[in-house]
Amino acid sequence: MSDARDTLFRYLTLLQLIPRSPGRISTPVLKEKLAERGFHIDTRSLQRDLGQKLSTQFPIGCDDSQKPYRWYFDRAFQCHLPALDVPSALTLVLAEEYLKGLLPPVVVGQLTPHFNDARQLLDGMASNGLSKWARCVRAIPNGKALIPAELDEATWQTVAEALLEQKAIDVMYLSRNSETEKPLTLHPQGIVSRHSATYLLAHVDGFEDLRQFALHRVKHAAFSQRAWQARDDFDIDRYIQSGAFGYRQGPDNVVLEAEIARPVAWLLQETPLSEQQTIDALPDSQWYRLTAQVPDDQQTLWWLMGMSTNVKVLAPSAWRETLKANAAQVLAHYQDTPNTCDTH
Amino acid sequence: MSDARDTLFRYLTLLQLIPRSPGRISTPVLKEKLAERGFHIDTRSLQRDLGQKLSTQFPIGCDDSQKPYRWYFDRAFQCHLPALDVPSALTLVLAEEYLKGLLPPVVVGQLTPHFNDARQLLDGMASNGLSKWARCVRAIPNGKALIPAELDEATWQTVAEALLEQKAIDVMYLSRNSETEKPLTLHPQGIVSRHSATYLLAHVDGFEDLRQFALHRVKHAAFSQRAWQARDDFDIDRYIQSGAFGYRQGPDNVVLEAEIARPVAWLLQETPLSEQQTIDALPDSQWYRLTAQVPDDQQTLWWLMGMSTNVKVLAPSAWRETLKANAAQVLAHYQDTPNTCDTH
DNA sequence: ATTTAATGCGGCGTTAGTTGTCGCAGCACT
DNA sequence: AGTGCTGCGACAACTAACGCCGCATTAAAT
Numbered sequence: 001m002s003d004a005r006d007t008l009f010r011y012l013t014l015l016q017l018i019p020r021s022p023g024r025i026s027t028p029v030l031k032e033k034l035a036e037r038g039f040h041i042d043t044r045s046l047q048r049d050l051g052q053k054l055s056t057q058f059p060i061g062c063d064d065s066q067k068p069y070r071w072y073f074d075r076a077f078q079c080h081l082p083a084l085d086v087p088s089a090l091t092l093v094l095a096e097e098y099l100k101g102l103l104p105p106v107v108v109g110q111l112t113p114h115f116n117d118a119r120q121l122l123d124g125m126a127s128n129g130l131s132k133w134a135r136c137v138r139a140i141p142n143g144k145a146l147i148p149a150e151l152d153e154a155t156w157q158t159v160a161e162a163l164l165e166q167k168a169i170d171v172m173y174l175s176r177n178s179e180t181e182k183p184l185t186l187h188p189q190g191i192v193s194r195h196s197a198t199y200l201l202a203h204v205d206g207f208e209d210l211r212q213f214a215l216h217r218v219k220h221a222a223f224s225q226r227a228w229q230a231r232d233d234f235d236i237d238r239y240i241q242s243g244a245f246g247y248r249q250g251p252d253n254v255v256l257e258a259e260i261a262r263p264v265a266w267l268l269q270e271t272p273l274s275e276q277q278t279i280d281a282l283p284d285s286q287w288y289r290l291t292a293q294v295p296d297d298q299q300t301l302w303w304l305m306g307m308s309t310n311v312k313v314l315a316p317s318a319w320r321e322t323l324k325a326n327a328a329q330v331l332a333h334y335q336d337t338p339n340t341c342d343t344h
Numbered sequence: 345m346s347d348a349r350d351t352l353f354r355y356l357t358l359l360q361l362i363p364r365s366p367g368r369i370s371t372p373v374l375k376e377k378l379a380e381r382g383f384h385i386d387t388r389s390l391q392r393d394l395g396q397k398l399s400t401q402f403p404i405g406c407d408d409s410q411k412p413y414r415w416y417f418d419r420a421f422q423c424h425l426p427a428l429d430v431p432s433a434l435t436l437v438l439a440e441e442y443l444k445g446l447l448p449p450v451v452v453g454q455l456t457p458h459f460n461d462a463r464q465l466l467d468g469m470a471s472n473g474l475s476k477w478a479r480c481v482r483a484i485p486n487g488k489a490l491i492p493a494e495l496d497e498a499t500w501q502t503v504a505e506a507l508l509e510q511k512a513i514d515v516m517y518l519s520r521n522s523e524t525e526k527p528l529t530l531h532p533q534g535i536v537s538r539h540s541a542t543y544l545l546a547h548v549d550g551f552e553d554l555r556q557f558a559l560h561r562v563k564h565a566a567f568s569q570r571a572w573q574a575r576d577d578f579d580i581d582r583y584i585q586s587g588a589f590g591y592r593q594g595p596d597n598v599v600l601e602a603e604i605a606r607p608v609a610w611l612l613q614e615t616p617l618s619e620q621q622t623i624d625a626l627p628d629s630q631w632y633r634l635t636a637q638v639p640d641d642q643q644t645l646w647w648l649m650g651m652s653t654n655v656k657v658l659a660p661s662a663w664r665e666t667l668k669a670n671a672a673q674v675l676a677h678y679q680d681t682p683n684t685c686d687t688h
Numbered sequence: 689a690t691t692t693a694a695t696g697c698g699g700c701g702t703t704a705g706t707t708g709t710c711g712c713a714g715c716a717c718t
Numbered sequence: 719a720g721t722g723c724t725g726c727g728a729c730a731a732c733t734a735a736c737g738c739c740g741c742a743t744t745a746a747a748t
Contacts, residue, residue: 007705007735008355009401016427023429027695042737047696057353067695067744079425082417083360085367087504091454094537095443102442102486103435110435114458125508133508135534138580140589142446142539143487144647146615160431164469164477176610190479193438195486196615214614236482245484266520270558271490271540303488306646309673324678326652327671333656334668351706351734371724386708391725411715411724691748697741706733711726718721 010039014049015058020077020113022157024063024070078113084121090137092118097139104148104198104216106156148196149216158221159200163188168205168224174217181219187229190236194245201239203231210234212244241297250296254316258290261310265290273300354383358393359402364421364457366501368407368414422457428465434481436462441483448492448542448560450500492540493560502565503544507532512549512568518561525563531573534580538589545583547575554578556588585641594640598660602634605654609634617644 017033018025031046050071054060059074084092096115099108122133162169169188172181185205192199192212200213205226241249253274260268265279265288277292290311294300301319304311305326313320361377362369375390394415398404403418428436440459443452466477506513513532516525529549536543536556544557549570585593597618604612609623609632621636634655638644645663648655649670657664 006397006401008352008397011352012423015425016423018426019429020426043695044697044738045736048735051697053350053352057350064696069696073426077426079356079360081359081423081425082362082364082421085363085501086508087501088454090504090508090535091447091451094447094451094535095439095455098443098446098537099439102483103438107435107438110432111439122508136507136545136578136580137534138536138584139446140536140538140584140591141486141643142489143650144617144643145486146612146617147619149614157429157431160434163480164430164434164466190481191434191438192482192484193442194484201480216614234480236480240482240484247484268490270493270560273488273490275491299485299488302650305652306487306650308649308670309677312677320678324675327674327678329653330671331668331675333653334664334671387724388709388726389707392706395726408725413725689748691746693746694744696743698739700737700739702736702738704733704735707731709730710728713727714725715723716721717723718719 010034010041011049011054013037013039014046015054018060018071018073020073021061021075022072024072026068026070028068030071076113076116078117080117084118086121086125089118089121090133093122093133093137094139097137098141101141101145101148102195103193104151104156104196106151106153107193107198109153110156143195146196149198149214151198151216152219155215155218155221158223159188159191159215159218162221162223162228163191163200166228166230168226168228169221170224171213171221172219173213174219176214176217185224185226186213187231189231189234190239192236192240192245199245201236203229205229210239247298249298252296253293254296256290256292256294256300256313256319257315258304259287259312259314260290260307262286262288264288264307264310268292354378354385355393355398357381357383358390359398362404362415362417364417365405365419366416368416370412370414372412374415420457420460422461424461428462430465430469433462433465434477437466437477437481438483441481442485445485445489445492446539447537448495448500448540450495450497451537451542453497454500487539490540493542493558495542495560496563499559499562499565502567503532503535503559503562506565506567506572507535507544510572510574512570512572513565514568515557515565516563517557518563520558520561529568529570530557531575533575533578534583536580536584536589543589545580547573549573554583591642593642596640597637598640600634600636600638600644600657600663601659602648603631603656603658604634604651606630606632608632608651608654612636 013034014030017030027043027046027050030050031041031043034041034046050060050062050069055062059077061072061074063070063072092115096108096111096118099111125133158169161167168185170183170185173184174181186200186202187205188200188202189210190201192201198215200215200218201210202213203210205224210231240247243249256273259282260279268277268290269279273290273292274294277290280289282289301322304313304319304323313323357378358374361374371387371390371394374394375385375387378385378390394404394406394413399406403421405416405418407414407416436459440452440455443455469477502513505511511532512529514527514529517528518525530544530546531549532544532546533554534545536545542559544559544562545554546557547554549568554575584591587593600617603626604623612621612634613623617634617636618638621634624633626633645666648657648663648667657667
């Protein structure tokens with residue numbers, strides 16, 4: 001890439017260097033970055049490129065309130081280089097529907113231009129007038145969709161950058177217990193997005209232990225002066241499996257054996273519980289016998305609970321007992337008169 | 345866009361017209377499409393653009409086995425015009441983790457270049473050598489992740505295009521009951537992606553009733569000669585809510601009243617069940633009183649079941665009864681000796 | 689207040705690249 | 719063999735890009 005002397009390519013590089021609207025970049029910085037990439041051009045040329053060529057053809061703005069002008073892309077603009085094809089666009093639309101229930105609005109918002117691009121493509125396809133695609137595509141999430149916790153756009157940007165560029169941050173944090181915001185200096189080690197809430201794993205400056213910080217309770221994040229402190233021993237998977245998010249998990253898989261009703265059998269035949277899974281019809285009934293290797297985790301147990309009467313767990317016995325005890329306790333809750341305990 | 349005579353812009357348009365690798369486009373077609381967009385150039389120029397300019401700077405291939413050469417983009421290439429920023433890249437990584445458990449691999453595969461682009465950006469950031477971002481970002485899905493049903497890439501492409509461009513398709517369909525593949529002509533009306541499986545809503549040629557077709561049981565989809573038949577009365581939301589996917593739903597919201605344990609209270613304070621929700625502490629206990637307007641659907645009921653002993657539903661009474669009956673039935677399943685019915 | 693350095697911008701001549709045209713060659717089809 | 723399509727090399731005319739210069743404006747420094 002030393003002397004890639006091609007105007008087209010230089011323009012492309014230039015366009016890639018201009019950030020989307022909250023961001024800005026000044027002309028001298030652009031010149032420098034271009035030089036880094038092998039484009040040694042006169043400042044005047046760069047000015048002409050920006051002011052006359054690019055800004056007429058692209059939604060590029062210029063902040064000329066201060067003298068080294070600052071350039072930025074329109075917030076909504078997105079351009080994919082091999083243009084999106086129809087199946088990809090449809091996938092993006094589906095993805096958006098799913099993600100809206102899973103990630104905080106601000107985080108999904110980061111991808112809005114992409115989704116808009118997809119929608120635009122689909123809109124433009126409607127040869128016969130009104131576009132109907134929006135009325136024929138739906139994503140149904142798996143579980144109950146809780147409303148994702150709101151978080152601040154600036155916070156997300158700062159935290160994301162801090163984590164990946166290994167910087168410490170100063171935040172105002174509203175802890176769960178107290179009502180007051182406390183200033184903290186954090187050393188980010190990881191981010192966990194657990195269905196509808198997003199957590200930062202970090203340790204507080206001066207302390208050793210790792211803690212979770214709900215991002216929506218973080219106010220005013222900013223890069224800190226303090227140097228970022230690593231934790232070499234940190235393993236995010238181990239951390240999660242240790243039960244930090246209520247998902248404790250045994251180290252090994254277990255063999256689940258159960259009798260399942262026909263609708264469940266059909267479901268699992270199409271979308272199996274695991275790679276190792278067998279389903280056999282039981283004689284003289286609408287029931288099936290399921291054997292599957294599954295992880296020993298909370299998720300699976302919850303799924304079994306949700307299946308309620310459609311699944312009878314035989315093994316592992318621990319789960320069987322848990323389900324039984326749960327059912328007994330739930331029943332007890334709802335039982336007004338303790339004596340009306342019905343069995344089969 | 346009539347006489348947008350700018351080389352740069354023409355190149356850009358050209359690049360957008362070249363499809364990703366499974367697709368191809370021939371030189372004369374390109375010339376025509378360029379003309380449509382206001383670029384009236386000589387064939388020779390186009391040939392030069394492709395063969396000398398673009399293909400040296402971009403991963404563009406040329407299939408010269410037949411005479412009108414056919415051009416295509418490298419499968420893996422992706423270029424976002426305002427380049428991805430760090431927060432967006434992180435969002436993409438999170439999105440990928442979620443979507444892998446929700447959409448069939450082939451569908452997610454449509455977006456692979458995007459995700460790769462994001463990963464590449466993050467990889468390139470690691471100033472201090474090895475990139476660690478992969479070890480510090482996780483998405484924990486809400487429910488149990490079943491293994492998404494596999495489906496054929498060509499099938500997805502055909503079905504997606506047929507749906508959106510309103511074409512009928514000929515398929516070989518392996519129905520759930522029979523073991524044999526049957527040829528069908530379908531008129532696609534919608535696509536529903538329900539957690540791990542994806543369904544096409546269509547009516548069979550010659551019939552009036554709408555049916556669901558699991559995409560992973562569709563083999564050999566191809567555009568049909570037959571003209572596509574619309575169904576004006578089709579409303580996908582109404583269709584889903586009518587219970588077609590096991591998610592029957594009452595037309596109105598209901599008011600859920602329940603007593604919830606403290607962890608649930610915390611969870612719901614951060615990621616509410618609905619916009620209208622109040623949580624009040626109950627005196628003399630670790631319990632809280634929840635009131636929320638929620639949809640009257642299966643999802644919510646399942647969620648309540650999963651909460652098991654941590655939630656005691658007070659209203660609506662129908663749910664209360666359902667939960668109670670369920671618990672009783674589950675308990676009955678697990679009860680070896682009917683007499684050991686324990687209550688509080 | 690004056691100086692100084694940095695930035696933007698118009699203009700100009702040189703240079704380099706782009707474009708259409710022509711002719712030729714290979715290929716498929718008739 | 720003929721015809722039409724496509725790709726490619728070459729050439730000349732044209733156009734655009736580039737660096738340089740000078741000047742105006744602005745902000746910081748003296």
